[in-house]
Amino acid sequence: xxxxxxxxxxxxxxxxxxxxxxxxxxxxxxxxxxxxxxxxxxxxxxxxxxxxxxxxxxxxxxxxxxxxxxxxxxxxxxxxxxxxxxxxxxxxxxxxxxxxxxxxxxxxxxxxxxxxxxxxxxxxxxxxxxxxxxxxxxxxxxxxxxxxxxxxxxxxxxxxxxxxxxxxxxxxxxxxxxxxxxxxxxxxxxxxxxxxxxxxxxxxxxxxxxxxxxxxxxxxxxxxxxxxxxxxxxxxxxxxxxxxxxxxxxxxxxxxxxxxxxxxxxxxxxxxxxxxxxxxxxxxxxxxxxxxxxxxxxxxxxxxxxxxxxxxxxxxxxxxxxxxxxxxxxxxxxxxxxxxxxxxxxxxxxxxxxxxxxxxxxxxxxxxxxxxxxxxxxxxxxxxxxxxxxxxxxxxxxxxxxxxxxxxxxxxxxxxxxxxxxxxxxxxxxxxxxxxxxxxxxxxxxxxxxxxxxxxxxxxxxxxxxxxxxxxxxxxxxxxxxxxxxxxxxxxxxxxxxxxxxxxxxxxxxxxxxxxxxxxxxxxxxxxxxxxxxxxxxxxxxxxxxxxxxxxxxxxxxxxxxxxxxxxxxxxxxxxxxxxxxxxxxxxxxxxxxxxxxxxxxxxxxxxxxxxxxxxxxxxxxxxxxxxxxxxxxxxxxxxxxxxxxxxxxxxxxxxxxxxxxxxxxxxxxxxxxxxxxxxxxxxxxxxxxxxxxxxxxx
Amino acid sequence: xxxxxxxxxxxxxxxxxxxxxxxxxxxxxxxxxxxxxxxxxxxxxxxxxxxxxxxxxxxxxxxxxxxxxxxxxxxxxxxxxxxxxxxxxxxxxxxxxxxxxxxxxxxxxxxxxxxxxxxx
Numbered sequence: 001x002x003x004x005x006x007x008x009x010x011x012x013x014x015x016x017x018x019x020x021x022x023x024x025x026x027x028x029x030x031x032x033x034x035x036x037x038x039x040x041x042x043x044x045x046x047x048x049x050x051x052x053x054x055x056x057x058x059x060x061x062x063x064x065x066x067x068x069x070x071x072x073x074x075x076x077x078x079x080x081x082x083x084x085x086x087x088x089x090x091x092x093x094x095x096x097x098x099x100x101x102x103x104x105x106x107x108x109x110x111x112x113x114x115x116x117x118x119x120x121x122x123x124x125x126x127x128x129x130x131x132x133x134x135x136x137x138x139x140x141x142x143x144x145x146x147x148x149x150x151x152x153x154x155x156x157x158x159x160x161x162x163x164x165x166x167x168x169x170x171x172x173x174x175x176x177x178x179x180x181x182x183x184x185x186x187x188x189x190x191x192x193x194x195x196x197x198x199x200x201x202x203x204x205x206x207x208x209x210x211x212x213x214x215x216x217x218x219x220x221x222x223x224x225x226x227x228x229x230x231x232x233x234x235x236x237x238x239x240x241x242x243x244x245x246x247x248x249x250x251x252x253x254x255x256x257x258x259x260x261x262x263x264x265x266x267x268x269x270x271x272x273x274x275x276x277x278x279x280x281x282x283x284x285x286x287x288x289x290x291x292x293x294x295x296x297x298x299x300x301x302x303x304x305x306x307x308x309x310x311x312x313x314x315x316x317x318x319x320x321x322x323x324x325x326x327x328x329x330x331x332x333x334x335x336x337x338x339x340x341x342x343x344x345x346x347x348x349x350x351x352x353x354x355x356x357x358x359x360x361x362x363x364x365x366x367x368x369x370x371x372x373x374x375x376x377x378x379x380x381x382x383x384x385x386x387x388x389x390x391x392x393x394x395x396x397x398x399x400x401x402x403x404x405x406x407x408x409x410x411x412x413x414x415x416x417x418x419x420x421x422x423x424x425x426x427x428x429x430x431x432x433x434x435x436x437x438x439x440x441x442x443x444x445x446x447x448x449x450x451x452x453x454x455x456x457x458x459x460x461x462x463x464x465x466x467x468x469x470x471x472x473x474x475x476x477x478x479x480x481x482x483x484x485x486x487x488x489x490x491x492x493x494x495x496x497x498x499x500x501x502x503x504x505x506x507x508x509x510x511x512x513x514x515x516x517x518x519x520x521x522x523x524x525x526x527x528x529x530x531x532x533x534x535x536x537x538x539x540x541x542x543x544x545x546x547x548x549x550x551x552x553x554x555x556x557x558x559x560x561x562x563x564x565x566x567x568x569x570x571x572x573x574x575x576x577x578x579x580x581x582x583x584x585x586x587x588x589x590x591x592x593x594x595x596x597x598x599x600x601x602x603x604x605x606x607x608x609x610x611x612x613x614x615x616x617x618x619x620x621x622x623x624x625x626x627x628x629x630x631x632x633x634x635x636x637x638x639x640x641x642x643x644x645x646x647x648x649x650x651x652x653x654x655x656x657x658x659x660x661x662x663x664x665x666x667x668x669x670x671x672x673x674x675x676x677x678x679x680x681x682x683x684x685x686x687x688x689x690x691x692x693x694x695x696x697x698x699x
Numbered sequence: 700x701x702x703x704x705x706x707x708x709x710x711x712x713x714x715x716x717x718x719x720x721x722x723x724x725x726x727x728x729x730x731x732x733x734x735x736x737x738x739x740x741x742x743x744x745x746x747x748x749x750x751x752x753x754x755x756x757x758x759x760x761x762x763x764x765x766x767x768x769x770x771x772x773x774x775x776x777x778x779x780x781x782x783x784x785x786x787x788x789x790x791x792x793x794x795x796x797x798x799x800x801x802x803x804x805x806x807x808x809x810x811x812x813x814x815x816x817x818x819x
Contacts, residue, residue, distance in 0.1 A: 007805055049803075166797075169775070170797050170798060171797075171799040171818070172799055173777065173799075173818055176819070177817075229817075230801070
């Protein structure tokens with residue numbers, strides 16, 4: 001089987017490549033039907049093969065893509081740029097699936113989430129009509145008729161199959177097909193001879209038969225499709241799942257099953273039904289435009305309602321309910337233990353219950369948070385292709401590197417970040433990057449680099465867009481700011497202040513406005529969105545070296561893995577992510593340089609020592625011959641922080657200091673410890689900045 | 700009498716694998732090395748199924764299907780083509796020529812029997 005698997009991977013990879021190439025070459029204004037067929041077939045092939053060679057996860061995911069593409073190639077759904085984007089993401093996921101399957105490993109959690117999200121989006125999109133329909137046609141949506149497909153609650157499929165005209169001449173055994181289908185479950189079929197031509201025009205070797213089939217089965221769709229493999233020609237086979245258990249099937253389904261009304265008759269009857277809007281128009285009670293407007297309003301309201309809710313799988317909720325059930329039991333165990341008179345037994349019961357409680361609370365926390373959290377990759381994943389295409393359009397060589405895609409963000413944040421990030425990345429490519437000639441002339445590599453980086457530190461999520469382009473031009477910004485009246489003549493703003501001016505409404509330094517980045521209207525919107533999320537923007541730029549734009553977002557509700565330490569009489573929390581190690585050192589290991597700066601030599605590297613007690617203004621550090629040092633790293637720099645005691649590791653809930661007090665350099669937030677006391681969470685990079693400036697915290 | 704199947708392939712390894720699999724499933728098997736040979740062997744055999752490779756010397760599988768369909772004896776006989784790629788164009792070519800279905804290479808013995816059972 002091994003050689004089959006290799007072949008499968010190679011082929012599937014090629015198919016995924018071809019899907020991507022086809023998608024990218026699509027002209028959305030004039031889509032070639034053949035391209036849509038190609039896309040569909042590629043998805044179909046991957047699905048089929050994946051099933052054959054034992055990769056059900058790939059098969060089921062590709063199936064979603066396939067069924068999304070089905071109405072598209074039949075012209076029932078428009079290929080929009082959004083849809084193209086979603087399918088491109090799907091192609092990436094297929095690749096990732098293949099990569100992991102090749103190594104016999106499951107798809108990583110993060111990508112499973114991306115997949116779930118994508119699948120949900122594909123399905124959501126399906127619910128709303130994406131083909132732009134003219135108003136009178138839109139009014140034709142059946143008024144409360146429900147689905148026209150004939151089925152009734154249960155698992156299985158409703159199938160419409162029109163045999164290919166050449167079926168007999170190709171030696172197709174239709175009887176065999178029905179026998180195979182019947183093997184999958186309970187079969188019920190209604191032959192439809194309506195496609196038969198008049199007798200004088202009938203060629204007895206042509207097949208004109210069609211069937212409406214209702215198959216109750218637990219087999220997956222793939223098995224059903226397999227049966228039709230040699231006779232499926234796209235439009236002639238439509239397979240729809242029977243509605244899930246719990247949903248109410250339309251009346252037609254009951255009639256079909258109980259009164260044996262054929263699906264063809266039900267379809268005919270349904271076609272006679274008219275939507276409310278159309279009837280009212282016919283009655284002359286309302287103008288078609290008014291109906292169109294009303295429908296628009298209804299659609300708008302529906303979108304709003306959807307946007308303000310989160311779809312959560314019932315399984316997730318079930319798991320939560322179960323967990324709460326378990327918690328109740330644990331509570332009962334604890335109560336029992338507290339009444340136990342035998343101390344030995346009581347202790348044993350107590351510790352068992354506490355252990356359980358520990359696991360349950362952790363799981364509960366993770367799952368509750370997990371409901372809303374999605375990886376930032378959901379936004380990032382669109383950028384490699386975008387940068388590549390932009391670069392090509394503009395004749396620039398640009399490479400995009402990404403880091404920290406697994407960083408999780410609240411779903412709302414992700415949604416609100418899509419536009420700002422897209423804008424910033426576009427800006428980097430369009431304005432930030434020089435063209436090849438300019439780069440080479442400046443002695444830079446012709447290939448420009450944009451780095452996207454997400455990380456979570458302290459109570460903040462950092463998203464950085466860093467390019468090695470031309471950097472912000474101070475003089476130009478200054479001049480523009482004066483022209484626009486954003487600065488008073490004679491003002492001498494600092495670089496930081498000046499850089500932030502690019503986010504002012506109506507600011508743009510590019511004389512030749514390209515159609516890509518627009519006219520500077522975007523940057524102030526970027527800032528608005530980031531502010532709306534309670535975040536801020538930082539800009540670092542050096543002329544000729546590049547620009548870094550950093551979005552700093554709060555992560556309220558965030559839980560942090562922390563290392564609690566004691567400094568003097570206070571407890572502080574280091575984010576565990578920035579702690580490399582901790583060790584004890586002798587005073588003689590610490591050397592003093594430049595008068596008052598201390599460094600320690602660690603494995604051949606000199607690392608600055610930061611006396612937290614002094615830095616945090618907790619009085620002068622007592623001469624401690626055996627200092628405890630915590631080695632931390634942030635933004636690529638390291639420092640050894642001297643503390644008095646290591647108290648332990650624990651998860652802490654981050655509370656914003658800014659909300660309750662004010663922003664303090666070196667402190668990223670506060671938390672409440674188990675004993676009710678407040679501990680401050682240290683911002684390692686802030687502390688390093690403080691130490692460099694030799695200032696002290698003013699709190 | 701068990702049904703008789705003609706297998707056409709220029710690779711003897713492939714023919715052996717197919718023959719072995721089909722015989723162990725109680726089918727009679729006749730072999731041919733290419734399209735020309737197949738047209739010589741086939742008549743009068745009361746074939747239940749013909750399985751043919753596509754790329755073969757002298758006469759390829761697609762032409763063979765067309766030629767077989769032109770013979771009254773094989774007008775409605777199920778014919779499967781072995782395609783090396785799941786590339787839809789080859790399946791379509793086979794279909795247009797009159798093939799009943801296809802088996803995508805590489806395939807396992809189980810898959811072969813599964814497809815065979817689908818058409819006869």
